[in-house]
Amino acid sequence: MTTIDAKELDFTKLNDRIRETAGDLEIVNCLGQRFIADGQSGRTITIQGVPGNALGAYLNGADIVVNGNAQDAVGDTMNDGSIVIHGNIGDAAGYAMRGGTIYVKGNAGYRAGIHMKAYKEKVPALVIGGGAGSFLGEYQAGGIIIVLGLTGKKIVGNFPGTGMHGGKMILRSDCKDVRFDKGVTVSPASAEDLEAVSSYLKEYCRLFNEDYEALMNAPFTIVTPDSSNPYKQMYVAN
Amino acid sequence: MEKEGQIRIPSGCAIAAVISKEGRRMTGESITEAMKPMHDRSNGLGGGFAGYGIYPKYKDLYALHFFFNNRDTRKACEAMLKEDFEVVQSEIIPTRTIKEITDKPIIWRYFVSPLSSRMSALQIDEKEFVVRCAMKINSTVKDAYVFSCGKNMGTFKAVGFPEDVGRFYQLDEYEGYSWTAHGRYPTNTPGWWGGAHPFTLLDYSIVHNGEISSYDANRRFIEMFGYKCTLQTDTEVITYIFDYLLRRQGLSLEEAASVVAAPFWSTIAGRDAETAKKLSYLRTVYSSLLITGPFSIVLGFDGGLMALNDRLKLRSMVTGEKDDLVFIASEEAAIRVMAQDAVNIQAPAGGEPFIVRVKEGKY
Numbered sequence: 001m002t003t004i005d006a007k008e009l010d011f012t013k014l015n016d017r018i019r020e021t022a023g024d025l026e027i028v029n030c031l032g033q034r035f036i037a038d039g040q041s042g043r044t045i046t047i048q049g050v051p052g053n054a055l056g057a058y059l060n061g062a063d064i065v066v067n068g069n070a071q072d073a074v075g076d077t078m079n080d081g082s083i084v085i086h087g088n089i090g091d092a093a094g095y096a097m098r099g100g101t102i103y104v105k106g107n108a109g110y111r112a113g114i115h116m117k118a119y120k121e122k123v124p125a126l127v128i129g130g131g132a133g134s135f136l137g138e139y140q141a142g143g144i145i146i147v148l149g150l151t152g153k154k155i156v157g158n159f160p161g162t163g164m165h166g167g168k169m170i171l172r173s174d175c176k177d178v179r180f181d182k183g184v185t186v187s188p189a190s191a192e193d194l195e196a197v198s199s200y201l202k203e204y205c206r207l208f209n210e211d212y213e214a215l216m217n218a219p220f221t222i223v224t225p226d227s228s229n230p231y232k233q234m235y236v237a238n
Numbered sequence: 239m240e241k242e243g244q245i246r247i248p249s250g251c252a253i254a255a256v257i258s259k260e261g262r263r264m265t266g267e268s269i270t271e272a273m274k275p276m277h278d279r280s281n282g283l284g285g286g287f288a289g290y291g292i293y294p295k296y297k298d299l300y301a302l303h304f305f306f307n308n309r310d311t312r313k314a315c316e317a318m319l320k321e322d323f324e325v326v327q328s329e330i331i332p333t334r335t336i337k338e339i340t341d342k343p344i345i346w347r348y349f350v351s352p353l354s355s356r357m358s359a360l361q362i363d364e365k366e367f368v369v370r371c372a373m374k375i376n377s378t379v380k381d382a383y384v385f386s387c388g389k390n391m392g393t394f395k396a397v398g399f400p401e402d403v404g405r406f407y408q409l410d411e412y413e414g415y416s417w418t419a420h421g422r423y424p425t426n427t428p429g430w431w432g433g434a435h436p437f438t439l440l441d442y443s444i445v446h447n448g449e450i451s452s453y454d455a456n457r458r459f460i461e462m463f464g465y466k467c468t469l470q471t472d473t474e475v476i477t478y479i480f481d482y483l484l485r486r487q488g489l490s491l492e493e494a495a496s497v498v499a500a501p502f503w504s505t506i507a508g509r510d511a512e513t514a515k516k517l518s519y520l521r522t523v524y525s526s527l528l529i530t531g532p533f534s535i536v537l538g539f540d541g542g543l544m545a546l547n548d549r550l551k552l553r554s555m556v557t558g559e560k561d562d563l564v565f566i567a568s569e570e571a572a573i574r575v576m577a578q579d580a581v582n583i584q585a586p587a588g589g590e591p592f593i594v595r596v597k598e599g600k601y
Contacts (some may be wrong), residue, residue, distance in 0.1 A: 009424025011278065032275030035558050050571045052275070069583060071569055089568075090585065091554055108288050110551045134551065135589065138301060157587060179508065 006030045011052065018045070027051075032071070037064055041081065053090075056083045059100060072109070075102050077122070084207055091133070094126040097143065101200070105208045106130045107153050111138050118142025118167060125197075127204050136160040137223070142167040146200055148215065149173050161223055169223040170197055172215070180223065189220035251423050251435075251447035252276035252400070253555070254567040255536045256576055257416035257543050261600030262562060263291055266409025268576050269417040273400040275419060275571040279447075284422025284434035285403035286395025288443040288538050289414035291601055293390045299326055299349040300368050304387035304392060305431050306344040311381040316348075318379070321577065322371055323350035331394075331407070338402035343431060347392070365440055365485060368451075370464070372439070377466040383432040388441035391540070395420075395434035415601050417540045420445035424471075433469050437477040442542040446473040447568055448553050450535030459526035472533075478529050480537055491537075491544050495591035497524040499549045536566055542595040551588030558583045564594045 002021045006014050007029040013032045018025065023043055027036070030049030037045045038054065041061035053071050056064050059078035069087035076095040083102045091109035094102050099122040107130035113207055114135065124143040136220030137145050137160060144167060149155040155173040161184040170189055171178075180186050194201075194216070205212045243455045254272045258264065266289055275283070292302050302319075306312040319325060327349040333342065351532035357367045372384045386393035391414075394407040401419040420435035436443040450456070450472040457475050463486070465478040476498070483494040493516075500521045506514050521528070532552030537544040545566045548553055558565045558573040565573040565580060573580050586592040 031574060032569055034278065050574055052569065052571060069570055071571070088583065090556070091551070110588065126250075133585070195471075 001026055003028060006033060006049065009033065011035055037062055056081070059083065060218040061100075061123045067188060069106075070104075071229075075100070075126075079122075086208070088130070089128075093128075094124065094145075097124040097126070098122055099124050101125045101127070101203075103127045103204055103207055104129060106151055107227075108132045108136075108147075110157070111135045113137045113143070113145040113169075115139040115141060116143035116145065116167060125200050126237050129204065129208060129210075132156045132160075134160075135162060137164050137167075137169050139163040139165070140167045140225075141165055141168070144169055144200065145169040146197060146204075147173075148204070150210070150215075161225075164223070164225045166225060170194075171221045171223065172218050173221060174219040175221040183226050185224050185226055187222055189222040193222045194220060251420055251566045252279035252421035252572070253419065253445045253534060253536055254256070254565075254576075255416065255445070255449050255538070255543050256561050256563055256565050257594050257596065259564065259594065259596055259600075260562040261291070261415045261596045263413035263415050264417075266404055266412050266414070266417055269419045270401055270404030270409055272567065272572040272575045273419055273421055275399070275575060276567070276569055277399060279423060279568060280399055280418040280421030281423045282399050283397055284420070285398050285400030286393060286397070286422075286434045286436055286445075287400070287404060287407070287409060287410050288386075288393045288436040288445070289393060290391045290408070290417070290419045290441075290538060290540065291415040292392055292412045293349070296327065296349040297390040298389055299351055300389055301392050302348045302372075302384055304344075304346045304348070305383045305385060307381035309344065311379065312344055312346060315375065315379060315382045317376070319348060319350065319371075322356050322367070323348075323352055324348050332411075333406050336402060336406055339396055339398045339406040342396070344387055347386075364381060369439060369481070371453070371457050373464065373466050374467050376490075385432055386438045386443075388438060389540070390537070391441050391443070393436050393438045393443060395436065396431055397434065404483060406491075415449065415596055416538060416543055418445045418536050418543065420447075424442045433471050435473055436538065437471075439481045440483050440485070441538075442477060442480050442484070443538040444473055444477045444531055444534045445538075446476060447555075448472075448535075448548065449531055450476070450529050450533055451531035452529050455526055456529060476529065476533075476535060480531070482547055483524070483527070484539075491593055492591055493520060495522050495544070495546050495565040495589070496520050497527050498529045499589035500528050500547055501549060501589055501592075505553060535566065538555045541601050542593065545586060546595075547586060547588045549589035549591075554585070556583055556585050557592055566592065 001024045011033040021156045026046045028048045032052040034052035039058040044063045046065045057076040059081045061080040064083045072090040078097045085104045088106040089104045093112045096115045108128045108148045110133035127146045130151030134157030162181045331345045396403045435445045534553035534555040560577035560580045
């Protein structure tokens with residue numbers, strides 16, 4: 001495995017160095033450099049420190065592990081691969097992702113999973129261990145968003161599912177104190193609903209040493225859009 | 239080229255701040271370093287800092303920081319100042335000559351005390367007097383600009399990247415109990431020394447990342463109360479809004495935050511009756527001071543800091559702590575520069591003010 005010391009490297013130099021290397025890689029002393037591992041495939045990149053915005057954007061199959069917190073727009077438009085954050089994540093996590101998985105041990109900021117999408121076998125998943133900020137799954141068009149509420153932070157802030165028109169959200173809560181957008185259907189998750197996402201839940205437990213049985217011993221809520229076109233005629237006939 | 243204030247171009251930016259709750263004074267070195275990992279949020283057209291508690295020797299005097307384009311203007315301005323103030327100290331603000339910062343104007347500071355005869359003639363208090371003098375100079379004297387006019391605090395700003403601006407002003411030689419910083423990426427105006435952040439009025443200073451869409455609505459309202467927006471930049475109007483709400487209207491910081499980042503009516507409806515009544519009142523009375531569009535700001539004031547995001551939280555901002563220090567920044571990386579082992583890294587929700595004060599009697 002190659003190691004790159006990112007101290008004093010700006011984002012251009014660091015990303016040049018990353019692309020000059022092949023195989024598994026560890027980046028140490030990372031501090032805010034943007035665009036790390038963008039578009040990468042076929043390798044594992046482990047980061048010590050705080051990576052900058054747009055980590056793993058357009059990711060195309062590589063696996064990224066961050067031993068700490070991540071900033072904004074992680075996995076923007078990622079296509080395949082995995083991103084595992086052993087900490088919290090900033091705003092707009094998984095922005096428009098179209099494939100692959102993101103696992104966050106802790107909390108997520110605003111707009112997690114904004115405009116995630118899916119097509120045929122490409123079904124992205126974003127799993128958040130703690131609570132999510134407002135506008136969770138804004139304009140969600142496909143894929144799966146799971147929020148587990150394990151950190152004590154409120155499961156989700158205001159306006160979840162605004163403009164949602166595809167995919168689903170699974171929240172580990174009865175969501176009695178959550179006000180959802182009127183364009184979505186909110187109901188208790190059935191055994192089948194949970195079975196359908198059990199592989200993600202088990203993977204979360206494996207990655208972060210949580211007990212699966214204990215995790216499942218709680219109410220879950222599933223959120224889906226009312227129709228594929230909930231804003232029909234809101235602005236123009238469409 | 240048309241100068242700032244004469245042209246409007248339709249910002250990414252970087253902000254950071256640190257404060258010691260114990261009033262422990264620190265040099266400007268750490269806050270300057272903190273701007274480095276956020277370098278790419280700015281484009282070199284503006285950087286600046288505000289330090290609080292930096293002028294203990296003159297703490298009861300107003301510190302007026304000026305940009306002058308030429309010596310004659312400075313002389314003329316000095317004559318004007320002497321009509322209104324006792325000028326206790328007059329000096330050049332020391333700077334380092336570095337290749338990154340060029341075209342510097344004459345940068346001067348005066349430590350002054352308003353003449354009581356002038357204030358009593360106008361029947362206004364000291365702060366209002368200083369505000370009126372600053373507004374008068376900035377709107378009527380060509381080639382002179384007051385960019386800082388508080389007590390025991392000062393703003394330092396220039397065209398350049400913030401980490402260079404900090405070196406240029408020798409901030410390692412000042413000690414303050416709190417600092418704010420800004421890296422600018424101007425999008426509406428060309429970028430001039432006076433237009434860099436922080437924008438300051440009395441001890442209120444604002445650093446701002448964002449692009450407010452309510453600028454003209456806010457400006458029209460605030461100009462009715464004697465404020466003059468001379469630069470067409472949205473941050474200037476935010477500074478005046480806080481001066482108006484806090485100093486002149488006597489609102490608390492929380493109330494002022496509820497005016498500029500008012501909760502949605504649907505959110506207000508979900509609050510308890512008394513809170514809903516108060517929030518509705520503030521939204522209704524000060525509707526023209528609602529700031530829309532993306533912003534994250536840090537308001538510096540005597541003895542504290544307040545960070546605030548727009549209610550939709552369209553800009554990033556995180557906070558952290560380490561012992562007596564509290565940090566605020568656009569990115570966690572900046573906080574890690576100031577304290578690698580900072581704890582309690584949080585992102586305040588949109589519209590929720592994050593307020594830190596120095597312990598009473600410690601500043």
